[in-house]
Amino acid sequence: MTTFDPTKPVQTRDGNKARIICSDRLAGQSVVALIEHCGSEIIAWFYANGRSNSDNIDRPGDLVNVPEKHVRWVALYRAPDGSFHATLHKSREAAVNHGAISVRVVEFEEGKFDD
Numbered sequence: 001m002t003t004f005d006p007t008k009p010v011q012t013r014d015g016n017k018a019r020i021i022c023s024d025r026l027a028g029q030s031v032v033a034l035i036e037h038c039g040s041e042i043i044a045w046f047y048a049n050g051r052s053n054s055d056n057i058d059r060p061g062d063l064v065n066v067p068e069k070h071v072r073w074v075a076l077y078r079a080p081d082g083s084f085h086a087t088l089h090k091s092r093e094a095a096v097n098h099g100a101i102s103v104r105v106v107e108f109e110e111g112k113f114d115d
Helices: 092-097
Strands: 010-012 017-022 031-037 040-046 063-065 069-078 084-089 102-109
Touching: 010 017, 069 092, 084 092, 092 102
Parallel strands: none
Antiparallel strands: 010 063, 017 031, 031 040, 069 084, 069 102
């Protein structure tokens, strides 16, 4: 489970766009946000962890950080014994410069898994 960060882009758990107005309100629910709803925005209050209630239950209206998209390059290498291994690199150039025999791009979002 990732930690909620109010300084990064947010949305509700069920995917509604949201924007934080402040995260230092002097109350238990210290985060104030505007949530897109039916073509308008509603104001809502949240705890510092992004939850709408003080219990530890995930709810559709809780705030979560927008999943970050990443691009990495998978490089395939041949070991001296003839076996293969793969390594992730942040750029194609880094993969090629390390002697890869094949390089492929991989794009993914944190926390999103395809079945």
